[in-house]
Amino acid sequence: MGTKESKQFLPLGDKPVLIHTLMVFETHPEVDEIVVVVGAEEVQRVEEMVAQYGLEKISAVAIGGQERQDSVRSGLEHLQTEWVLVHDAARPFVTHGHITELLKVVRLHGAAILAVPVKDTIKQVDPAGIVERTPDRQSLWAVQTPQAFRRSLLVQAHQRALEQGMTGTDDAMLVEELGIDVRVVMGDYQNIKLTTPEDLAIAEAIRKMRGTER
Known part of the structure; x- marks a missing residue:
């Protein structure tokens, strides 16, 4: 993001990005508890934010690890629910509809992800910058x-990933390695992950367009 502040703490309107994200889950009737996984130096700050905004479903603020999957594993240790949703703090525009549909599909099949069809033509490029192929x-x-x-x-x-020293790009990849089918649920192109400075301008436009809509 190129800022001194971590992107999940950057302001979006009148609240930090993290709070926008958490409030979507806090207000969903099928979400029973939320574990927030952060760096050790951020625990107190997040606990204070949780209290400030009155988030009652936060059951723990856990300390994450070096890799993303280490942080997810840490979060899982604080949960006892039958079903779990893993979400990026920097995706504040997920909706109640997305969550409801995911829960419906995961209860039928055991594993489900949000995704959207790729709009652009994708090229597979080698280290020398030469196109190797164009996937369908x-x-x-x-x-x-x-x-x-x-x-x-x-x-x-x-x-299994821990025992084999495997690092996956996401949790679905780790589940796929078990031979489990992962179902795709249609997402939304507005469900962006804030990664670059340009994303902040897009996020502000989405926020204003949606108003109070989740």
């Missing part, structure tokens, strides 16, 4: 979060 765009989807799983299945996938 119709089979390519850009993955978003939340990703939803039966908790016991995700714990098993993370344990």
Whole structure:
């Protein structure tokens, strides 16, 4: 992001990005508890923010690890629910509809992710900058979060990855390595992850367009 402040703490309107994200889950009737996973130096700050904004479903603020999947594994240790949603703090525009649909599909199949069809033509390029091939765009989807799983299945996938020293790009990849089918639920192109400075301008436009809509 190129800022001194971590992107999840940057202001979006009148609240930090993290609070916008958490409030979507806080206000969803099927979400029972939320674990926030942060760096050790951020725990107190997040606990104070949780109290300030009256977030009652936060059951723990856990300390994360070096890699993303280490942080997810840490979060899982604080949960006992049958179903779990893993979500990026920097995706504040997930909706109640997304969560509801994911929960419906994951209860039927055990693993489900949000994704949208890729709009652009994708090129596979070698280290020298030469195009190797052009994959069929119709089979390519850009993955978003939340990703939803039966908790016991995700714990098993993370344990296997830990034992084998495998690092996955997302939790679905770890579950796929178990031979489990992961179902795709249609996401939304507005469900962006704030990564670059340009994303902040887009996020502000989305926020103003939506108003109070979740």
